[in-house]
Amino acid sequence: MAAGVATWLPFARAAAVGWLPLAKKTMPKPPVDNSSRSDEILYVNVSGVRFQTWKNTLDRYPDTLLGSSEKEFFYNEDTQEYFFDRDPEMFRHILNFYRTGKLHYPRQECIQAFDEELAFYGIVPEIIGDCCMEEYRDRKKENQERLAEDTEANEAMDAPLPPHSTPRERLWRAFENPHTSTMALVFYYVTGFFIAVSVIANVVETVPCRPPKGSVKDLPCGEKYQLAFFCMDTACVLIFTFEYLMRLFAAPSRCKFMRSVMSVIDVVAIMPYYIGLVMPENEDVSGAFVTLRVFRVFRIFKFSRHSQGLRILGYTLKSCASELGFLLFSLTMAIIIFATVMFYAEKGTKGSTFTSIPASFWYTIVTMTTLGYGDMVPNTIAGKIFGSICSLSGVLVIALPVPVIVSNFSRIYHQNQRADKMRAQQKVRLARIRMAKKGTANAFLQYKEDRDRDSDSTALCVKNKSAFEHQHHHLLHCLEKTTNHEFTDEMTYSELCMTESVGFRTSRSTSLSSQQGGQNNSTGCCPRRARRRAAMRLANSTVSVSRGSVQELDTLHVKTTSIPPQTRSSLNAQSDDLKLNCGEQDFTAAIISIPTPPANTPDESLPPSPAPIPGILRNTRATAYTHETVKISSL
């Protein structure tokens, strides 16, 4: 909870007067506040720079060095001030945190120095205000990455294999990091070599070689030395296939591997060969077959496994895709406009090359990119005018988006990073708020548990809690008394709901004649308001038992009236009192001992004799709701 809210706590407590006329129970006693109320000015000397502040300001955050008694270690009796031998510049920010409740990160400071100061003064960095949180996180991440890179570079050379790795894992590691073993390195270079060989062979086989004897036409080398090229191709494809199958075998997640880009490239690189093997030497089909051979050029992309730069380029293009798309779209619009205009301008002329609008696209593109092949030229005056406008605007259209793309690219790139970061930080911030909320809620529940446990020994209740916490818990306690309901946590609430449904079922199945007995003896036989906490804890283990137990005995509902039995003595008194009542009734209580695990109960206040009963009572205690009548089945 923001400690600035501590200022408002007195007002919230005063406003609790508004509940008093409606309170169902009496209000609990307020916590005694022994601390002196008057405020004093403290002097803090940090390496010679003297700071002064109110004591209350520092007390706002009791879990930090300055807010707790830890600062007494630094108190200098001679000069009556607190002396810290730390950086005074940083201390300014720390002290501002106490004053305003927001911690700011000074941008000119080193992130590590700042972290160290925070650690010294006991302040968690998570409370840095949102204005500076982004910057802080960026610098911290940068710093960590730099450190990680250094250590990685140091140990990358000799990273030991994790012990007990299967051959499959070792194989995968060898594929991913070729530097780990010599075999992997050899394999790496061999595949690289064969990729190069394959690509060069593809290129060279189209070069025209000298024609064989008895023919005039130049033949491409591929057809002249067909067998040689075929053998080379086969060898390459065999190596690639072998590599792909090995990777597939070693991959930790085969589906994910098969969907990855590199795997697709591999498949596309080797498929044409196999398809070519399978396909017959048919002239009709071989046309399609030829196109397939184009895909062999994709083998060059296999180099991206070997080259970091290619991967970065691919990633860059991918991340910049929207901007490129926009450029293409605007270009397309301009092309269509000018092509239409040129077509209609040149429509009349004889022998015009502008046969249709799509044909004019070619002219527009060539002109706008200032290529100017000259295969299509306008002849009419209007055509020439529009043609010149086209080429002038082409310069602008091509030149303008390029810096826009470059700056957009860097802006979008950083913006994406920032958006992701902010989304992650937003999640973290919401989680922080939720956790703080839960923390205060849990703190109060914890306080209640402690209070129940140590109801006799009040001294134990005063643990390391600040006055603020005491008063806040008192306030929540008053609210509980006003409404006569208590705060619980989600778990016990769901258990209550669950066992309540069980209780409902059983209540209907009861056919007891102990109505009269129950009503007369409103407190019933051996009822006790078992310790709530024990009940809750047992509710877990005994919910199942309660179902069984409930079938054994037709109902055993525990009734407790509005007696507030919080102390052990009162509970004991009741049970004694009621044992007598038990005897008076003339029905025998069929108390079958349920195998409740007594080891679970730390409740040493239970007298041993009605041990089974409290077990039962505790079972159905969880099913208790407002009307809880003791009805003991009469046999």
Next chain:
Amino acid sequence: MGAVVGTLTMQTKQRRPSRDKADDDLEMTMVCHRPEGLDQLEAQTNFSKRELQVLYRGFKNECPSGVVNEETFKQIYSQFFPHGDASTYAHYLFNAFDAAHSGSIKFEDFVTALSILLRGTVTEKLQWTFNLYDINRDGYINKEEMTDIVRAIYDMMGKYTYPVLKTDAPKQHVDAFFQKMDKNRDGVVTLDEFILSCQEDENIMRSLQLFENVI
């Protein structure tokens, strides 16, 4: 080309309206309020000068502009009750604090109410509480008003309570207390009935003394 230029200019134009709105917001938060002098406040309330100083320092720290509006008030109050929803009750409380119905609480309102609640006589406290319950300020508390208040209090408990909160628990609560307070059974509780029935209840009288040492 025109299309390209058009799209580029469109982007720049969109950014301008948001900046204007930000300027407007800035202007509105410049409202500042300074309280009357320390002596006057000391005369009007039951606090000493030092207490007023401590109170004002805390108040000014939290609200540098010198006023608390309802949203901030609700947020502050909700922080003390993380289990449930304190906004309804905070709304009623805000109206009780804001005696002049100006829509914002100034330091004087704050301190006056605190003075009544912490240092006032029993009658004054009960009067303040009556004011809180009397939502429409007509001098009478009818059953609907009390039900609203009680429901708001129960909302602050949240969902996870023990015993499980029934939907008619507020209504039962109201019935019990309305019966006690409405002496002449005319369906409304007047200030005198309220004060009388509270004075008869020993628990309430005792509890009223509890909060005296809050400051």
